[in-house]
Amino acid sequence: MNDIDRRKLLKLLGWSSASLAVAGCGNPPESGTGTAEAYSEPGDFNVPGVGVYYASTCTLCEAGCGIKGRVREGRILKLEGSPECAISKGRLCGLGQASVQHHYNPDRLKEPLLRVNGNLQPVTWDKALSLIAEKTKDAGDKFAFLTGPLSGHLKVLVQNYVEVLGSKNHFVYDLLANKANQLAAEKVYGISNPQVQIAKAKLILSFGADFLNCWESPVHFSAEYAQFRKANEGKARGVLIQAEPKMTLTGANADRWIAIKAGSEGVFALGLVNALLEDAHHAKNVPASVAEAVRKYDKARVDRETGVSEEVFGRVLAQLRERSPSLVLSGPSAEGHIHGAQNAAAIMLLNVVLGNVGKTITAPAKIPFPQMAPAAGDTSALIAFNQALSQGRLQTVFFHGANPVFTAPGFMKVRENLKKAAFKVAFAHYRDETAEEADLVLPLDSALEDWGTHVAAYQPDGVQIHMQQPLMERLYPQGTRSLGDVLLTLLKQRRPDEYNPFPDYYAYLKSAAIKNKAAFKDAAADDEEFWYQTLSHGVLNVAKPEPQRIALNPGALDLDLPKPAEEDLHYPLRLVPSVRANFRDGRHANLPWLQETPDPLTTIVWGSWLEIHPKTAGRWGIAEGDIVEVISKSGTIKAQAYLFPGLEPNTVAIPIGNGHEAMGRYAKDVGVNPLKILDPVFEKSTGELALHATRVKLRRTEDNRTVVKDEGWRPGVVNTQMNRKIVATLAADKIKLFPEE
Amino acid sequence: MPDFTKGEEKDIRDTIAWAQINGDVLRSLSKPRFAFWALFTFALCLFSIGVACEVYQWRRGLGVANFDNPHVWGLYISTFIFWIGMSHSGTLLSAILHIIHADWRKPIYRFAEAMTTFSLMTAGLFVLIHLGRLWKFYYSLPYPSERMLWPNFQSPLLWDAIAIFTYLTSSILFLYVGAIPDFAICRDNATGWRKHFYSMLSLGWMGTDRQWRSFRVTYLTIACFLIPLAVSVHSIVASDFAMSQQPGWHVTSFPPYFVAGALYSGCAAIITLFIVLRYTFRFEEYMTMPILDKVGRLTFAIAMVWTYLNFVEYASVWYGDDMYAKDLLIQKATGPYSPFWWGMNFCGSVVPLLLLSKSVRGSPTAMMIVSLLLNLGMWLERWMIVAPTFSHGYYPWTMDHDQWPGFVQWGIVLGSFGWFGLLFMLFCKLVPSVSMYEVKEMVYHRTLAQRHAREA
Amino acid sequence: MSITRMFRDWDKYRKASPSGDLEKDHPDYKWAMAIDLDICTGCNACVVACYAENNVPTVGKDRFEHGQTMHWLRIERYWNEADAETPHRGAQFMPMMCQQCAAAPCETVCPVGATNQTPDGLNSQVYNRCIGSRYCSANCPYKVRYFNWYDYPEQEVAWPEPLPMQLNPDLTVRSKGIMEKCTFCIQRLRAAQSTARTEGRLVRDGEVLPACAQSCPSGAIVFGNLADPYSQVAKLWRQQQVELHKDKQDKDKTGDNGGVRGYRILEELRAYPSVLYLERVRDTKA
C-alpha cells in the first residue's frame, strides 16, 4: 500500500447514513427530507457503521502509551490502549482518553495569526513561513527554541533546525521533570533512569512517588501495582507504605500513609539505613564508611526532624526487615527542596542497603538511536532561557509544547522578559498564555492528525519505538500543519540538498523507519510491507536491546543532610503545588471531560482549591468554602479552602493546572495558579526549581462559596460511610488465599 | 350577635322562608363586587406566575426548578399530594355524611364538593408539570397504540393516573348531578345568557316526582361509588411511596395514614373556605356557627387519628430494625429539615388541640387562624414525606442536605393556589355555592320534626 | 408487547426474579462485573472512558454545583472515621455505576416501562420511551440514575462544534427530560452478540468489555458473562462464594466470611445487583 493510499484510506467524504445522533428523541423523520451521502471511493476497511481501530501513540504525557483509536465514517471516536504496547498493554488512563477532546476542541487554532498593531490577526501560511525565513536569516545564537520534552524524529528535526540556524539554544523545559531524581540515580545506581519492578516487590516504601497517578509511567505502573497487590497461595500481597507531606493518589492507596514533614524524607531514609545496618546481611551491602556516615541519624533525630512517631518508624523498619525484595522510591515531594538530590540519594541508598538493586531496581536497555532518545526536560532550562531573555541575548524565539508564561513561577517575570525578544513564534494548538504573547502563532495539527515517532523515557521491557499516525483527516486542512512538515519546509530553505528528497514529514518518517529496518524485530523483508506492518502495530520492537550497566558506588554519596531550616514565624506553612494527573502542568486544563472528572481525593471539579488540614484550619479559623488569601514572599493568590485530612498539618496544597488567563472557554478563569507565588528556591546540585520549598501564610477573607465537589453535601461532616457496608475493608492477614491460577 | 357558645343553638333557623333562601343564594351569583375582582386579579397574578414558571421550565428543562440527582422529586409531588388530600373532605362531607344522614352538611357540602373537584384538577396538573417530557405524557395511558406497547401496570404511578382520573370524573359527575335542581332554580330566576347557560345545565329539570326519584337514586349511587374511590385514591397515592423501597417511604401504614391526612387537610380547608364564603356572601344564615362547630369537632377527631398514625409510624421506625429509616427519622428531627419537621408536628398535632376549646370553635377568627395553621402543617407533612428521603436515603455518597427548591418550584406551587382560587371564584359566581334545595329540605325537615314533637 | 404475547408468556412475568436457576433465567448471557477494591486505585480513568463512550455531557461548574452532574460512573472516596488525625490507612475508593440489579427497584415503578430487564440480565433504559417521571431514580438505592435536567445537546451546548464529531453514533444523545444511566455499554454488547450470532456461537470471554473495564489501568474491573461458567467473572463470583439470587450469602451467615472478600452493596435490599465488589485490604502490621 503506498503512502497516497494510506492517506486516502482516512479520507472523509461523507458521514454516510449514520448521521450524528444529536437530535435526541425527536419525532420520526420524514422520507426525502435528509440526504445520505455515500463514499465515492471507499477505503479498504471502511464499512459504514463499523468502527475500525488504528494504532497510534498517546502524546498527552511523556509515558508514551500505545493507543488504538476507533475510527468510524472517517471520524475518530474513542481511544483505547494498544495491547501491543509494552507500556499500556491495552489500557489507557483518563488523560489519554481525553485526547480526542484536544482534537475536537472548539477552541483550537484554525489559522496562523500574526501580531499586527498589537493584535493577533489571521495570516496565510506562506506569509508566515516567509516571515520566519526572514527573521531567522542571521539569527545565530540570538535564536532559541523552547520546547517541552521531545523524542523521536521531531526531536531530530528540532535539533537539526536549531543547529542549521547556527544556534545552540534548544531549551527543553518540563515543569514536572525529575532531574534531581535522575542525578541521584546516576550517583547511586550509575544509571539515571532505572526500571522499578513494582510487581516483583513485596514491599514498596515510596517517598512521594505518585506512581499510580502521574509519576513516570502511570498506566504501566498501575498494571504492575495490580500484580503487586494480588495475593494467592503462591504469592503474598505486597505492602505499600507512602511517606509524604500531602497525600497523593498513591498515598491514598497505601497500607500505611505517613504524614512526614516536608523536606525531611532523607533524614527518615537515613534513619532507616542506620537502623538496618545493624543487621549483618544489610551491612555487607555498603562500605563501612556509609555506616559511619549515617550513625548520626539516630531515632531521636528522626523523631525530631521528620515528625514521624517512633512507633511508625519501628513498623516501617520491621516491614523492611521482613519483606524482601522491597522497593524504595523517591518522588517529587522529596526532591523539591534545596537538598532534593541529596534526599533522593539517601532514599535510593535504602535500595542498596536492602539489596534490592538487581531485583526490583533493574537496568533498562539502551536506546539504539541516541538522536531519537527522549530529551527529558527540566526547569533549569527555563531558568537559563529566562536569563538569556532578560539579558536581551535572544531575538527570535520559538515555542512548542511548553507554556512558560503560565507555568513559570511569578518571580521569573517571563512575560515581561519575553517583551525583550523581537520575534516570538508559538507553534500551538490553542491561544494559550504564551501564544498570547507571541508575534506569530502557528496552528499545529492535533496529535490525532499528525505523524510522528516517540521513544518513551521509561521503557519497561526492551525498547519500543512508538509510531504516531493520523487517526483522521485534518479538521482544518487549510489551517493547521504538522510541526514536522513545517520544520522540513524551513530546513529545505537552508539545506535543500539534504531535505529535498523528503516531500513531507510522512515521507521522512517512512524512509527513516525503512532505513533502520534491520534494527527491529520481525521486520518484513519488503519495505512497503514493513511500513504497513509498522503502522498497523503502532510499535517497533528493537531487536536486540542492549542493557545498561548498573554501577553502585554508595561510598561516594554525600550523606550529610542539612539541618531543617528555621521555622519562619511569618510564613509558617509549607505550600505543596500538587500535580493532578489529568492536568499535568496545566496544558490539559481546557478539556471539559478532565475538568468535570472529580479530583480523586477531594472530588472537586472545575476549579482550584486550597487543601488544609482540619486542625490547621481550626487554628486559622478557616471553614470549608472560605476564600483564603495564600501569601508567600513572592506573591498572593486567593483560593477556596477545602478541609483535607491527608496532609502533614503544617502543609497546605494547591493543585497545579488551573488558573489560566487564556486557552479557551474551558480553561480561562477557572481556578488559580499556585506557581505564581513560588519562592525563588533552587535545588543546589541541579539548579532546578525547588517546587516544594515555598512557605506561605493564610489570610481568611469574608467570602465563602460552596465547594463544587462530587461527594455529598453535608455541612461539617467528613465523608464517611455512615455505618453502611459500602467499601468494606479486611485486614491483610485475614484474607483467604486461593490457589494460583 | 347571638351567643353561639350555648349548646342549644340550632344548625339552621327553621323559620327561614324558602324565598329568602333562593334570594340569598342567588344574590351570591349576581354581578361581582370590587372585592371579588381584586381577589380574582390576585389569583390571576399568582396563576400567571405559575404559568410563566412552567413555560420557562418547559423550554429549558426541569433543572431550572433546582432539582438535582438524587433530589429528583420536590415540591411538585408534595403539593400534588396536598391537593389530592384536599379533595377528600368534599367527598367526606357530601358522600359519607350523606349516606349517614348527617343533615348539617347540607349548607356546606356544595362548595366542599367543588373544592374536591378543583383540587383534583390542580393535583392532576402537578402530575403533568412534574414530568420531564410532558409532551409525551400519553405514553403512560393504557390505550392500544400503534407501537403495541402498554404502560407498566406494576407502577403505582400508573395506578395513580387511573385512580385520579376516575375520581375526578366521578367527582365532577357528583357535583353536577347534585346541583341540577339548583340550576333549575337559577334558570327560573336568570335572564340573558345566564338563562341559556342554566337551561343547558339543568337538563330540563321540572321538579316532577319522577325526576326527583331518579335524582335521588342517581345521587345516592354516585355517593356510594365515590366513597371507596376516595379511600382508594389516597391509598394509591400512598402506594407511590409505600411500594417503593426507600427509607421513610417503605411504610406499611402509609395508606391509612395518607387517607387520614387527606381528610384532615380537607377539613381544614373547608373551615377556611367556610369562613371566607360566610363573610363574602353573607351566608350567616346557612353557614352557621353550630355547623362550624361540628366541622371543628370532626377536624379534631381526624387530627387525632392522624396524630395516632403518625406516632405509629415514628414508633415502628424507632423500635424497628431498619437502621436506614431510623437514621432518616433522626435526620428529620435534627437535620436541616428539622424546623419544617417540627413545624409539621406542631401544626398537625398540637394546634388541633385548640379545637377542644369551645371558645376557639365559636370564634371565626380563631378558627380561620387554626385552619390555616392546620393546612400549613398538612402541606409540610407532604413535603416532609417527600424531600428528606432524597437528602438522606440509603446511599451515603449522594446524601445532600443542601437542596432547596428553586423559585420555579415555588412559583408553580403559588400558581397552583392561584389556579385553584380562579376556579373556585368562577364556581362561586356560576354555581350556587350553597345547595338551595337541600337547605330547604333541611328547614323543612326541622319544621316537620318540630311539628311532630308538638303533636306528640 | 401485545396482549396476545403477554398472555402467552404469562409465566415469564409471574416468576420470581432471579429464580435461583441461572441457567433457566439466562440460558445464554447474564452480564456481570466483579470489581476488586484492593486493586482499584481511584484514578478516574474509567470515568473519562465512560464520558467518551457514552455521549455523557459535561455540565459545567454551575450545574455541577447544583448536583446536576451526569457521570454514569463515579468514583466515591470515603474516609475511615476511626483514623486519627490523618488517614493513615489511606482513602477508600469505590467505583459506582448502575448495579444492573436482577430485581431492580427502578423497573417496577416506571409508569411507561422505559426501564426493564433484558434477557441477558441487564437493566435497560429506553430513552425514547422515558417520560421523565423520575420514579426510577427515586427508588434506586444506589442513586446511580442521572436525569437530563437541561437540554444539553442543543440549549446548553455541551458539545460546541466540532465536539459533536466525537459523539458515538452507536447510541442516542439524550435530550432534556430523559433519565439515563450506565448500561454496561449495551451498544458494545449488542454488537458483539450480533457478530457472535452471525458466526453461530456465543460471545467469548473478554471479547467485549464496557469502556470502563477496558480502560482500567490496573484491571480492577472484570466483566463478563456469568452464565458462562468458564468466564473470568463467573469464576470470581464462584470463588468469592457470592450467588446472584441470594440476599444473604451462605458465607456471611455466621458473621465471619472466612476471609472471602466478595460482597454486594446493600445486598439485603434484595435488588440482587450484578456487580460484585471485593473488599479492600489493608495490612495492619504496616
Next chain:
Amino acid sequence: MLRFALRGRKGLGAHKSRPLLGGLMLPAILAAGISLAAAGSKIEQPIEFPHDVHAGKMGINCMYCHTYARRSAVSGLPPLQKCIGCHEHIDSVKDKPRIKKLFEYWEAKRPIPWKKIHSLPDFVRFDHERHIQRFYFQQGQPVQEVCAHCHGDVKTMTVAEKVTPLTMGWCVSCHEQDHPENAVSAKTANGPNDCSYCHK
C-alpha cells in the same frame, strides 16, 4: 393503504396465528395507513436510479451493490466507485443523460447527494446485518424477498419508494411471530422483543 399494511404482515415465513384482539389492532393499522399516506409521494433523486433495470431486468443481486448491508448495522449506500466499476465498461448506455450525470459526479469525485427514503428516527437502530444474516444466509430465503420485506418490491420501481410504514408496531408485528431458526431445522424462534435491541 390497508392493503399495504396487511401485505407487510405476510412476508417472511408464514405466520401461524392471527393476533388476538383484532379490534385493538385497528388503530395500529390505521396509524400505519396514515404514515404510509405521508410517505407515499415520490421523491426526486439527483439521479433517477432505475432499480427496475438493475434488479428487475438484469436480475442483479441486491447485495452486489448494497454491499454493506450484510456486514454492518448501517446499510450505507453503494459507493460511487461501484457504479463506475460496471458502467465504465458498458459503452451502450454511456450517452444516456443519467449515466452522463453519474460520470460528472465521478470526475468531480463528489458523492451523490441521495435523498433518504427509509429514514428512521435517531433513537431507532435497525440492524441490517442481523436480518440479512438470519433470513438470507441462515434460512436461505431469496435475497430479493428478504430485502423486499421492508423495502418493497424494488424490481418494479425506478427510484426506491417507501412502501412499508417502518413504524414500531410494524416492526413488532413481525418480531412477535415465530420464524424458522435456519434453513433445515423445524425449530422456530421470534425476533428479540426487548427494547434495548433497537433503542440504545
